[in-house]
Amino acid sequence: MKNTFDAFASEIIANPYPALARLRAADPVSWNEPLKGWLLTTYDDVKAAQKDSRFSAERVKPFTMHMAATKRPELERMGTLLNHWLLFRDPPAHTPLRRLLIDAFTPRAINALRPRIGEIVEELLDPLSDRNQFDMISDFAFPMPATVIAHILGVPSSDVPKFRTWSNDLATVIGNSRQVPDRFERGARALFTLTDYFRTTVSHRRNARTKGVLVDDLIAAQESGGPMSEEELVASCILILFAGHETTMNLIGNATLLLFKNPDQWALLRNDPNLISSMVEEVLRYECAAFVIVRVANEDIEIGGKRISKGDRVFLMLGAANRDPIHFDDPERFDILRKPNRHLSFGFGIHFCIGAQLARVEAEVAFKHLLPLMKDFEPVSDDFDWDDNFVLRGVKSLLLQRRAVAAA
Numbered sequence: 001m002k003n004t005f006d007a008f009a010s011e012i013i014a015n016p017y018p019a020l021a022r023l024r025a026a027d028p029v030s031w032n033e034p035l036k037g038w039l040l041t042t043y044d045d046v047k048a049a050q051k052d053s054r055f056s057a058e059r060v061k062p063f064t065m066h067m068a069a070t071k072r073p074e075l076e077r078m079g080t081l082l083n084h085w086l087l088f089r090d091p092p093a094h095t096p097l098r099r100l101l102i103d104a105f106t107p108r109a110i111n112a113l114r115p116r117i118g119e120i121v122e123e124l125l126d127p128l129s130d131r132n133q134f135d136m137i138s139d140f141a142f143p144m145p146a147t148v149i150a151h152i153l154g155v156p157s158s159d160v161p162k163f164r165t166w167s168n169d170l171a172t173v174i175g176n177s178r179q180v181p182d183r184f185e186r187g188a189r190a191l192f193t194l195t196d197y198f199r200t201t202v203s204h205r206r207n208a209r210t211k212g213v214l215v216d217d218l219i220a221a222q223e224s225g226g227p228m229s230e231e232e233l234v235a236s237c238i239l240i241l242f243a244g245h246e247t248t249m250n251l252i253g254n255a256t257l258l259l260f261k262n263p264d265q266w267a268l269l270r271n272d273p274n275l276i277s278s279m280v281e282e283v284l285r286y287e288c289a290a291f292v293i294v295r296v297a298n299e300d301i302e303i304g305g306k307r308i309s310k311g312d313r314v315f316l317m318l319g320a321a322n323r324d325p326i327h328f329d330d331p332e333r334f335d336i337l338r339k340p341n342r343h344l345s346f347g348f349g350i351h352f353c354i355g356a357q358l359a360r361v362e363a364e365v366a367f368k369h370l371l372p373l374m375k376d377f378e379p380v381s382d383d384f385d386w387d388d389n390f391v392l393r394g395v396k397s398l399l400l401q402r403r404a405v406a407a408a
């Protein structure tokens, strides 16, 4: 069958949904030659694969082995460092690493952070209210979650601007940027820099015997004979920093964009700010910030009449699953009142997003403060430049200008 999903085409980067809908209807388990892997596009298949231990999360190992064979030591080293991320581990290694982190992200722990999140939001928005133009991404959607995650980890917020370059570069590999030719080199450099940064942070806090932030808890757990090695400790800090803001930045950017594109939904929200959390869920479903998750077949697997061979990569297309008409009425409609809304945007099963509650609270607090400001602004252009990142879906920038006449 003709492949109808060219992930590298500009029109797909701008709007992947019509092609994914065709694929889901005609060939829901399809081999994709440019991506060299299988695409799963129905809700049921995408969900089931996340519960199925025949699909392994250990997708860095094949990369590391390949890089060793090509004798590219710096890329092999990058693979070795990434291999310590619990995101890329199966049980039994995954289980204790996850257990050490989840306490910092329980609903209770996150609710206790609300006042600090509110302060961070206000500090960032205050200077914007006097401006005639600002970039929602670089002036707010990036620094807000990055500052929150710096606070959780215990690194200075003055370092946040540095995280932007490092994360952008790392994202070209983790998220698979489609049009960046030197992405492996850039990603490797960023990962080495972040590793040095967190090694220094860990060593400093260990010597100073500090207490109170996530890094201190991880050090204490390690010193009391816990299962986390030094490399895994440093890797977990990098994972939390990276996962903790790239996706939330896109959630806030995508929400802003969708509200401007759907004035009826925007009006509903302005009239009833209690709808913010339901709006956030619909943004997550409709334009999900983590668009794809990847697995590798541990054995030969038969699914939807297709045979996936051991070692094949499988792309679980969350963005397609979230618009599956079997599970969502009128799925192409952006509807902030949608109920139920059982999207898969935070994944499912043992790798379910640790930061889901944090992301939800950040977006909720952000939009409580953004709503009054946004009514005076509008996008400078209707032409949005989507990032070419296959996994992390968001726009590169979102310039807003003050309206000539303020909206009611």
Ligand code: HEM
Binding pocket: 057, 086, 087, 088, 098, 105, 239, 240, 243, 244, 245, 247, 248, 251, 288, 289, 290, 293, 294, 344, 345, 346, 347, 348, 350, 351, 352, 353, 354, 355, 356, 358, 359
């Ligand atoms: C809109 C925001 C977010 C989205 C859409 C998102 C999405 C996801 C998804 C889909 C997964 C599963 C990946 C897989 O199974 O391969 C995941 C895992 C993860 N997320 Fe998030 N995430 C978001 C925010 C955050 C935040 C704020 C944190 C901060 C702590 C975070 C930390 C993690 C971690 C550590 C994992 C790995 C969990 C594991 O492997 O057990 N995420 N996220």
